[in-house]
Amino acid sequence: MQTIPFDLEGDHVELNQLLKLVGLVDSGGAGKALVAAGAVRVDGAVESRKTAKIRSGQVVQLHGVEIRIS
Structure with a gap:
C-alpha cells in the first residue's frame, strides 16, 4: 500500500478537500462522489x-493509498 504523508496546517481539513490536496482526485466534487460511493475509509x-x-x-484510505495526517 502506498503511503502519503500530509502535514495539517490548521485544526482540520474536510475529507473531500484532502483527497484533492494530495492529488487523488481532480476536484472536490470528485472526492464527494467517491465518499458517497463508500470508497473512502477513515481509521x-x-x-x-x-x-x-x-x-x-487520523489515517484515510482510498484505492490502496493511505494518507497519514500529522
Whole structure:
C-alpha cells in the first residue's frame, strides 16, 4: 500500500478537500462522489460524510493509498 504523508496546517481539513490536496482526485466534487460511493475509509471505517473533519493522527484510505495526517 502506498503511503502519503500530509502535514495539517490548521485544526482540520474536510475529507473531500484532502483527497484533492494530495492529488487523488481532480476536484472536490470528485472526492464527494467517491465518499458517497463508500470508497473512502477513515481509521479503518467507511466514511460517508463528504465534509468530515479530518484531524492530526487520523489515517484515510482510498484505492490502496493511505494518507497519514500529522
